[in-house]
Every structure is written in structure tokens, then in C-alpha cells.
Amino acid sequence: xxxxxxxxxxxxxxxxxxxxxxxxxxxxxxxxxxxxxxxxxxxxxxxxxxxxxxxxxxxxxxxxxxxxxxxxxxxxxxxxxxxxxxxxxxxxxxxxxxxxxxxxxxxxxxxxxxxxxxxxxxxxxxxxxxxxxxxxxxxxxxxxxxxxxxxxxxxxxxxxxxxxxxxxxxxxxxxxxxxxxxxxxxxxxxxxxxxxxxxxxxxxxxxxxxxxxxxxxxxxxxxxxxxxxxxxxxxxxxxxxxxxxxxxxxxxxxxxxxxxxxxxxxxxxxxxxxxxxxxxxxxxxxxx
Numbered sequence: 001x002x003x004x005x006x007x008x009x010x011x012x013x014x015x016x017x018x019x020x021x022x023x024x025x026x027x028x029x030x031x032x033x034x035x036x037x038x039x040x041x042x043x044x045x046x047x048x049x050x051x052x053x054x055x056x057x058x059x060x061x062x063x064x065x066x067x068x069x070x071x072x073x074x075x076x077x078x079x080x081x082x083x084x085x086x087x088x089x090x091x092x093x094x095x096x097x098x099x100x101x102x103x104x105x106x107x108x109x110x111x112x113x114x115x116x117x118x119x120x121x122x123x124x125x126x127x128x129x130x131x132x133x134x135x136x137x138x139x140x141x142x143x144x145x146x147x148x149x150x151x152x153x154x155x156x157x158x159x160x161x162x163x164x165x166x167x168x169x170x171x172x173x174x175x176x177x178x179x180x181x182x183x184x185x186x187x188x189x190x191x192x193x194x195x196x197x198x199x200x201x202x203x204x205x206x207x208x209x210x211x212x213x214x215x216x217x218x219x220x221x222x223x224x225x226x227x228x229x230x231x232x233x234x235x236x237x238x239x240x241x242x243x244x245x246x247x248x249x250x251x252x253x254x255x256x257x258x259x260x261x262x263x264x265x266x267x268x269x270x271x272x273x274x275x276x277x278x279x280x281x282x283x284x285x286x287x288x
Contacts, residue, residue, distance in 0.1 A: 044070035057187040059246040079106040127201030155222040167241040
């Protein structure tokens with residue numbers, strides 16, 4: 001017995017032996033930990049909701065639109081909705097078509113009161129929305145889509161009867177394309193919708209300029225969009241392209257500052273002028 005004890009004592013006192021045992025222990029821990037992590041990642045989570053039909057934008061999600069699948073945790077992202085309670089009676093977002101078989105994600109499913117009016121979501125500070133009338137022809141067979149850029153061209157006849165055609169505004173970002181009922185043309189893949197309006201934002205002065213032009217029917221003014229097939233990342237890139245057309249519009253319409261002038265200002269101005277005239281007259285009489 002003593003011999004066995006002494007042998008074991010010498011065995012564990014041997015540095016090489018201790019090193020080998022330590023290395024083997026580390027490998028064993030790593031192996032068991034790796035197997036645990038693999039098992040944890042591949043063992044399926046049950047009851048993950050998925051769409052059992054294609055769900056169009058702005059659609060209330062009901063229980064009959066949902067199926068359930070088992071999914072390995074390694075496939076699930078943090079933004080996946082994992083329970084039916086997070087999905088049923090919610091709405092698909094305004095810019096989202098949820099395909100059949102797809103899982104539901106936090107940014108694709110919203111409460112009804114969180115549904116935005118997507119036409120105005122992307123308006124920049126200081127911009128005013130403009131609804132530009134169009135049809136199939138002027139949208140090039142319904143080819144102008146949200147997020148694309150267009151130029152606005154103008155056709156008119158001047159006082160001498162000479163035809164003028166040119167680019168009035170350039171680099172306008174289209175925010176939405178709507179039909180005559182106000183529905184987004186491209187948000188529903190199961191309906192054929194005819195474009196009636198392009199919605200975009202303009203700074204106030206450009207918005208007024210374009211609206212002035214739209215009312216100049218006596219000069220045979222026609223406005224039409226032209227896509228230029230590229231994106232513009234430069235901030236504030238929308239601008240007047242033709243100073244000649246701008247001057248023509250302003251020359252044939254009342255200046256905006258005259259329209260917005262208040263009666264109080266006019267009265268004050270007239271009173272001030274009268275007082276000035278009276279003072280001048282009185283001073284003249286005193287000089288005499």
C-alpha cells in the first residue's frame with residue numbers, strides 16, 4: 001500500500017506528467033464546451049411565426065395569415081419576432097411586402113397608429129410637399145418610381161407667339177407615386193394601379209415657382225417630368241435650371257411679397273407717407 005502511495009506521489013510530482021494532464025484537461029473542456037455550443041445552436045426553437053401567404057403593405061395581420069416553424073437559433077437574428085402575440089393584429093409596414101414563408105421582423109411589423117404617411121416621411125427640413133399630376137404617358141409607362149430623381153421641363157408660348165421649351169427644375173427626388181384614389185402605386189404587387197400624382201418636396205420658393213407655372217394656362221404652359229436615371233447625393237441639389245423660364249414665370253405673375261403683404265403693413269406705410277408729406281409741407285410753409 002505504501003509502495004502504491006509513493007508511486008502515485010512521485011507520478012504527480014513529475015512536472016511532465018502534470019503538464020500532460022493539464023493539456024488533456026484543457027482539450028477535454030474545449031471539446032465538451034464546443035459540443036455544448038453546437039448543440040445549443042442547432043437545437044430548434046419551436047413555434048416561430050411565419051407568413052403562410054404574401055402580405056401586402058398596410059395590411060392587418062390575422063391569425064389565418066400565420067404558420068409556425070421550428071428554427072435553429074443560429075438562423076434567428078435579433079430582430080426576428082418569435083411569438084404570435086408580437087404579430088397578430090399588427091400591420092405590415094407601408095414599405096414592406098412580406099413574402100409567403102418569411103419570418104416577421106421588427107421593422108416590417110408595426111402598430112396601426114405607427115403607420116406613417118410615406119409620402120411625407122422623407123421631406124427635408126424646410127421643404128413643402130408638391131403633388132405633380134401625371135399619367136401613364138408622362139411617367140414613361142409607369143417607370144418613375146419612389147426614390148428616383150427627375151427633372152421638370154416646361155413648355156410655353158411667349159407674348160410673340162414663340163414656343164419655349166426647357167428644363168425648369170432639376171434633381172428632384174420622388175417620394176411617392178400615387179393613383180387617383182391616393183393609393184401608393186408600387187406598394188401592392190397584386191394590383192395594377194395607374195399613376196396620377198408624383199409626390200416630392202421642394203423648398204418654399206421653388207414650390208411657389210412651380211405652382212405659378214402650373215396656373216399659366218393662358219401662355220399654354222405644360223409641365224412634364226423627365227427621369228435622368230441617376231441618384232443625387234448632394235444635399236440641396238434641387239435647383240432652377242433655366243433663369244430664362246424663371247424670369248418669364250415671375251414676369252407674368254404677381255410677386256409673392258405683394259401677395260403676402262398684410263393690410264396693417266399697407267395702412268402703416270400709407271400713414272407714415274402721409275405724415276412725412278404733411279411734415280414736408282409744413283416745413284415748406286415755414287421756410288416761405
